[in-house]
Amino acid sequence: xxxxxxxxxxxxxxTGQSMTLLCAQDMNHEYMYWYRQDxxxxxxxxxxxxxxxxxxxxxxxxxxxxxxxxxxxxxxxLESAAPSQTSVYFCASSQIHKGQPYGYTFxxxxxLTVV
Amino acid sequence: xxxxxQSPQSLIxxxxxxxxxxxxxxxxAFDYFPWYQQFxxxxxxxxxxxxxxxxxKKEGRFTISFNKSAKQFSLHIMDSQPGDSATYFCAAYxxxxxxxxxxxxxxxxxxxx
Numbered sequence: 001x002x003x004x005x006x007x008x009x010x011x012x013x014x015t016g017q018s019m020t021l022l023c024a025q026d027m028n029h030e031y032m033y034w035y036r037q038d039x040x041x042x043x044x045x046x047x048x049x050x051x052x053x054x055x056x057x058x059x060x061x062x063x064x065x066x067x068x069x070x071x072x073x074x075x076x077x078l079e080s081a082a083p084s085q086t087s088v089y090f091c092a093s094s095q096i097h098k099g100q101p102y103g104y105t106f107x108x109x110x111x112l113t114v115v
Numbered sequence: 116x117x118x119x120x121q122s123p124q125s126l127i128x129x130x131x132x133x134x135x136x137x138x139x140x141x142x143x144a145f146d147y148f149p150w151y152q153q154f155x156x157x158x159x160x161x162x163x164x165x166x167x168x169x170x171x172k173k174e175g176r177f178t179i180s181f182n183k184s185a186k187q188f189s190l191h192i193m194d195s196q197p198g199d200s201a202t203y204f205c206a207a208y209x210x211x212x213x214x215x216x217x218x219x220x221x222x223x224x225x226x227x228x
Contacts, residue, residue, distance in 0.1 A: 004158075031214045040124065042204055042218035043159070050213050058215060090158050099210050100147055100166075106158030 002026055006091050006107035013081045013114045021076040021110050023091030027103060031094045032074040033058075034066060036087040037109075043090060049074055081114045088112070119207050121219025128226050134192040136222045138205035141186065145207035149216070150179065150190050153202045162203070163190070195226045 004025045013019055023032065030051050035043040035058075045058030047066040055066045063085060065077045074093075078085060088111050094104040121138045128134045138148075149164035165172045165179040165188065172179045178191040192199055205219040 033215060035218075040220055042119075042121070042220045043216075044218070045215050048213050048215050056213060059217075092158075094214055096210070096214055101149075101208060101214050101216075104149070104161060104216070106160070108156070108158050 004091055004093055004105050004107035006089075006110050008110060009108070010111050011113070013078075013112065015081060015083060015114060017081050018077070018079050019081065019112075020078075021089055021091075021112075023074045023076070023093075023107060025072055025074075025091075025093040025105070027093060027095070027105065028071070029093035029095045029103065029105075030071075031096065031101075032068065033092045033094075034064070034074065034076045035090045035092065036060065037090060038087050046076065046089075081112075083114045086112060086114045119205060119217050119219040121205050121222060123222060124220065125223045126225070128195045128224065130195065130197060130226055130228050132195050132226075134190075134195045134199070134224055134226070136190045136203055136205070136224070137187065138189065138219050139185075139187045140207050142207070142209070143186070144209050145217075146210060147208040148179070148181065148188050149206050149208070150177075151204045151206060151218075153204065153221075159204060192224075195224075197226045197228050200224055200226050 033048040034046040049068040052071040091107045095102045151159035153159040181188045206216040
């Protein structure tokens with residue numbers, strides 16, 4: 001029972017390079033989210049998905065793209081990495097039950113450094 | 116209007132003391148208020164949560180106090196222990212906006228033995 005798994009755990013990119021962060025969940029959750037965590041700013045929502053094939057923008061979507069081709073996977077892409085994207089990225093998933101989030105679960109994070 | 120403001124940014128408490136973290140919000144559409152605990156190198160984990168129709172919720176040493184009219188809520192950790200040392204985040208949630216959480220800025224709690 002892995003929950004939410006993020007890969008990779010660490011990555012160093014050069015400015016302008018691209019990469020994809022993978023999030024996989026095995027709880028059959030409908031909703032998935034990508035957050036970034038920066039010191040003193042809490043977690044900010046980048047993009048989210050309310051079901052397979054759907055995506056929507058969060059608070060800080062610029063410079064990122066996402067895809068949800070399969071229910072269990074949510075991919076976050078950086079097309080041209082910038083130093084401002086140095087952060088810790090968290091994926092989360094949840095189910096909704098009677099109007100409340102149920103089983104909101106976070107992965108262990110991906111620490112990304114852009115030099 | 117989507118913001119959740121959290122204070123203090125850091126907190127040092129002696130073992131056995133009470134830790135208090137406060138949050139305030141503006142959007143009255145928020146309908147669920149969880150608190151998350153995060154240890155270094157780990158993702159946030161749900162600690163305790165409350166709905167706006169309840170003024171207080173207690174689970175063990177952790178209590179949420181909720182003041183709907185003031186649009187404020189707080190986390191109280193009774194008998195604080197060194198193992199409680201972590202970063203705590205308050206959050207707020209609106210169901211009809213994809214279930215996304217809006218987080219406070221976080222409070223780094225250190226409990227001294």
